[in-house]
Structure formats: C-alpha cells, structure tokens
Amino acid sequence: MMRPTAATEDDSQETTMAGPVQNQPPVHQPIGVGVGVVPQDQHVVGQQGVGQQGVGEMGGHQVEGGQAQPRATSSLKTVWMDVKHFFTSLLGSRVSTPSPLAVTNGPQATDNALHELTRSKPSEPLIYLALAEWIGHNPFPQDASRDGLRQEVQAQFGDKLDDMSDMQLFRLYRTLQNNPSLVQDLGQNGSAYVMSKVDDMNDPGAMGIMQACGKVNDMGGVVTELAAMVKDRLEGRGYETPHINGTGPTPFMDRFTENAVMNSGDLVAALRDTVLQNEAEKSRVIVGSLEVAGLRDEQSGIQRSHGRPRDATTALEDPFFDDPYKGTGIDGEKMIDFFGKHFDVCSSPEFWSHFGAKTNQDNFGSAMALACLSKIAGNGEVTPQDLEDLRKALSPPDDNVKPLAQLPVNLIGTASDERMKMLSQLVFDRYFAMGSPFELNLEPQFAETGMVRDTFADPTKTGQERFDALTTAFTQMQGRQRFPMASLTDPLRGIAG
Secondary structure, X not given: OOOOOOOOOOHHHHHHHHOOOOOXXXXXXXXXXOOOXXXXXXXXXXXXXXXXXXXXXXXXXXXXXXXXXXXXOEHHHHHHHHHXXXXXXXXXXXXXXXXXOOOOOHHXXXXXXXXXXXXXXXXXXXXXXXXXXXXXHOOOOOXXXXXXXXXXXXXXXXXXXXXXXXXXXXXXXXXXXXXXXXXXXHHHHHHHHHHOOXXXXXXXXXXXXXXXXXXXXHHHHHHHHHHHHHXXXXXXXXXXXXXXXXXXXXXXXXXXXXXXXXXXXXXXXXXXXXXXXXXXXXXXXXXXXXXXXXXXXXXXXXXXXXXXXXXXXXXXXXXXXXXXXEOOEEOHHHHHHHHHHOHHHHOOHHHHOOHXXXXXXXXXXXXXXXXXXXXXXXXXXXXXXXXXXXXHHOOOOOOOOOOOOOOOHHHOEEOOHHHHHHHHHHHHHHHHOOOXXXXXXXXXXXXXXXXXXXXXXXXXXXXXXXXXXXXXXXXXXXXXOOOOOXXXXXXXXXXXX
C-alpha cells in the first residue's frame, strides 16, 4: 500500500484509496488519544481566505490569516481503513502482532502487550496483565515528572510501532478507541480511583496504599504514552485519530483498583483476585439462570468425574509404593514416572485440596511438569492437551501465587529444540529458579543446584540439555530427602472413597 506523501505534496495521491480531497480548509486539531480537545465550535481563522495570505471575516471583525497549510490527515482515508478493518475481521485475516512464546524479559513483555492490544477480540484482564508484566520486566527511573517511564516506553515500543503495518497500527488504535477506560480513566484517573477505595489515610496501611497508587499510575503512564505514539504514527501516515473520551471505570477496573489497595500495590496479585472474583460472579449468574430454568438438579449438585475414584484406586496400587525410596531418599525417576501415569487424578482439584498435597506443591508439581516434558520429548510433538497438562502442572493451587493462563499456542507443533528450550524454561522459572513461586529445596552447597542454574543461564544450551539438567537436579535432590508417603497416599484415598 502506497503511503501518503508529506503535507507539502499533492493530496490527489489519496484518490487510489478514497477519492480526491480538494479545497479543504486547514483544520489543525491537536486531538489525539488521551490529550486535550479543541472545542467543536472553534472555527478556523480566515475561512474566506483559504490558501492565501490576507484578511478574513470572523464574528464581524477583520482578522489576518496566515498562509494556510495543506491538510496533514485525511478523514476519507480513515473511513476507508475502517471499512478495510471490518472486512478483514469478517474474513478472518490475521492482523494481530505475533505472541511471544513466553514472557521472561523486557522485549518479550513489549511484544506481549502489543499482541494483546491488537487481538481481534481484546480481553481487558489480559491487557491489564500485559501492562503489569511490562512494568515488571522493564525497570525505569522513578521520577516525579515520569520522564523515566516515558523514555522507557519510547525505547521499547518505538521501533516495533514503526515496523507495524497500517492495519496493525489501526487495530491497536481501535482497541484504545473501543476501550476508553484504558487511556482516559486508567491513564489519567487511575490513582484517583485507588484513593477512592481508602477510608482513612491515617490507616497503618497507608504506605501500601501509596504503593498501589504508584503502580496503577505506572500502568496508566505506559498506555497513555503508547497511545500518543500510536496517534503520531497514524497521523504521520495520513490518518485522522479522533479524540477518545473517558467513560468512567469499567466494573473490572473498579474491582482491580480495590484489589490493588488490598494487595499493597502487587498488580499481579490484584489482577488474579479480580479475575477470580469475576469468574465466581459469572458462575453464580449461570447457576442462577439454570435454577430459574429448572435445568439444575439441586439434589445432585456438581457431578464428579466417574473415572476419578477408580483412577485414584489404580494409583494407590502402583508399584511405586512398593519401594519408593532410593538409598536414603525418594527415587526421583520413579516419582516422575508415577505422576506421568496418574496425571489426571493427581492434577485434579480434589487432590490439591488435601493438606498433604498442599505441603508438597514443589515436589509433586515439579514431578508432574517433568512428566509432561518427558511425554513431549518421547512423542516428538507438542499437542494442545500437552500444553494444558503442563499449565496444570505449573499451577498447583495456591492463594498467594497467580495460576498461569493458557500457554501460547505457538508452542504447539513439532517438539523442536527451540520449543523444548521454551517449555523447559517455563518449568525452571516455576520450580528451579532462585525465588521462584514453588522453589524446590535446592540447597547452594549441592552440585546440582549450580549445575541446573548455570545451564539455564547459558543461551547456547540446547532444549535437550536443559531438560536433562532439570531431570538430573530433581532426581539428585529427591535422593537426599524424604517426605511422608501419607502426603501422597492420603489425598488419593480421599478421592477413592
């Protein structure tokens, strides 16, 4: 697609898209995303002298009019892009920017934010999460004027926006236009919404409240600066960007800001709580509707899987329990094999609801995750079910840890070296990295601790080498410890009944 020429060139080139634009008065509208608006009744000075240096009439008075400038943007081009966007969406052509395989650094967090903002059906919770992850992975100087934040946004997003197609850039703008609370309300009033949740500023938790204000302000600062950059680039390509008016906080944002206060500025925890509350509310609505329609059997309630008790009985009969130990500790290889064979019942909510399982989230969860990787490596491919199983293994229920969302679909396909590297990284980050959510008892004095962490710090290591390092570290660590076997058998007996 030919890009529009600069303002000094002939606008007739736009006829290839939407017909000629001729004899238009100069319209200078400093209106964009998240910035001020020229009042609608403000007219251009010297309407009778368009394109000429001279005198014009305005309100009964003579006023001088300077040399008019050619129109910099085209409303017809914008309308034409709107039509193209409609039919592209209708026909299912991909517009969104690619999703990163994982979010473990700043550039990946930037790619993830752009992906969420250019999806055909953007999700408000996922956009908020992408912004929170961007802040976590892109440190910037904290200063009162927010210059550090603005410069970091420009550095991380600038080249990526320049490389986007007109349609992708337009999709991003449309997301902001259709979700005005992201720009006007989160960007300009986010901290005010946080403060509105506070009953007493003299409360001992005031420091946490201020942290929440700062974090929400950071999220707003990112999206506001990004929106201004999108506006500049679209107008530079010859499109108009009508002003976006705020609508007040959405129910999600209202609940999120309240949870940001409750979690002292921990944005990820606040988002987790908000999503869980929304899902619980949806469930109540669905159940209520079923009851009204007479479609829910109150006596039977929620139906349990018919196979689960039988699966638990089968697991209890596994040979692993005949000799689960190796030397002084647990036989790690047998443990991985056990959780692979009985994955469904051991990953069930009923299993994790038991105290014994909860106290071994690191041991049991990592064994399940390694069983998933072993299955993938053996089959030579990653299926959608493999991804869902791995997500479960990486997310043992915990009130203080955000469960992983659906893993990127880019991971589905042949179990290539690159995919195995990314899948192994997910397991490492969840169980083996220092300070990870379910950190295994990898004590510094033991060789496997340094070995596995050095392997993942070396970008030249292959996916197989990473997987082998995880398995070796796990089995050697388990070989030096014993957990009460009742921690595993009691949850299974509870399910078997």
